[in-house]
Amino acid sequence: MTINDVSMQRRLRLIERGAGPTIRREGKDLLNFASNDYLGLATDPRVVEAAAQAGARFGTGATASSLVVGYTTLHEALAERIASLVGAEAAIITPTGFAANMAAVSALVMREDLIFADALNHASLVDGCQMSGARTRYYRHRDTDRLATLLSRADRARRRFIVSDSVFSMDGTIAPVQRMIELADRHGATVVIDEAHATGVLGANGGGVCEGLMTGEPSRLVHVGTLSKALGSQGGFIAAVRETIDRVVSGARPFLYSTALAPPAAGAALASLTIVQQEPQRRKRLHEHVTHLRTGLMDQGWTVIGDAGAPLMAVLLGDPARAVDAALRLERSGICVPAIRPPTVKPGACRLRVSPMATHTTEQIAQALAAFAEIADLQPPGGMQ
Ligand SMILES: Cc1ncc(COP(=O)(O)O)c(C=O)c1O
CATH class of the missing domain: 3.40.640.10 (Type I PLP-dependent aspartate aminotransferase-like (Major domain))
Incomplete structure (x- = not known):
């Protein structure tokens, strides 16, 4: 696998508006499940x-x-x-x-x-x-x-x-x-x-x-x-x-x-x-979203890793082409999640990194789950360990 493989190439994607639960990137409005601003404070x-x-x-x-x-x-x-x-x-x-x-x-x-x-x-x-x-x-x-x-x-x-x-x-x-x-x-x-x-x-x-x-x-x-x-x-x-x-x-x-x-x-x-x-309810809301997303994804058959309490989870996909394809198809449905590939993770352990924010609505979490359901054909055969 080399940097010349299309699935290994990276390019900067420009954000035109927002840093919260919704962003505008390259002319498209997206629900943002890629941010580390877990409590939604960057725009408070x-x-x-x-x-x-x-x-x-x-x-x-x-x-x-x-x-x-x-x-x-x-x-x-x-x-x-x-x-x-x-x-x-x-x-x-x-x-x-x-x-x-x-x-x-x-x-x-x-x-x-x-x-x-x-x-x-x-x-x-x-x-x-x-x-x-x-x-x-x-x-x-x-x-x-x-x-x-x-x-x-x-x-x-x-x-x-x-x-x-x-x-x-x-x-x-x-x-x-x-x-x-x-x-x-x-x-x-x-x-x-x-x-x-x-x-x-x-x-x-x-x-x-x-x-x-x-x-x-x-x-x-x-x-x-x-x-x-x-x-x-x-x-x-x-x-x-x-x-x-x-x-x-x-x-x-x-x-x-x-x-x-x-x-x-x-x-x-x-x-x-x-x-x-002063607002512990933000943490509580974030953890509710994480649990909702994780159980929803697992119910759909995805292999999800991540411990209770962590603000993020990884959906395992295996090879980089599958991870990139999944991220692109989710983006077409209005959901922004990054495909994580080598050298960040081992070859064969590519994944989508999914991070909700306390400021997402319950409906937005449901929208993300619906988008994942549409790409269920990308689940690795036999699951992932
Ligand atoms: C685990 C971990 N430690 C440290 C850093 C670096 O933090 P910063 O982005 O503030 O430089 C990051 C960020 O990417 C991280 O994920």
């Missing part, structure tokens, strides 16, 4: 207004790196809110979630340390591990028995780190974080968890999968996340004990050598956090 008037006010006060851009003149009182207020939401001592705001993962792993892990990483980790964690220069052992997706074995064989390494997404972005699966923290406690390891698809969506207060989980030594857990998904803004964060945050501030290249997050994005994220805390 209160969030848009907060961004405008932040821009009026601090400017449209941060104008410099955080350590020069880029880090404002707005960034600091946001960091404090994030730290309190996830239950960490301190936090720092980064220009993107990608930079947050790169910065957290590369600043904490030294060449002589050992990393244990889930095989399906996001590219930014993979790159962070590589940047650290430490040896990285990948374990099968969510296989904590294997992780336990690897840890027990590595007791002589200088330090041990377990690095994982909490919600896996292309599968909708959730890492067994509680067990990972227990293992870290037993083996004196540190867990770095990327909550990109969990912040705002999971946890009693929207603090992510790790919210309230850390009862042991707080330095064992580093929360990383993004402001660009359920918070409807842009940027990333790292939350941990103060000493860890200080290390990032003085030593993480993706943090040091990049312009700080634009103030309007920081202002927007702050407003979103207030809404996340």
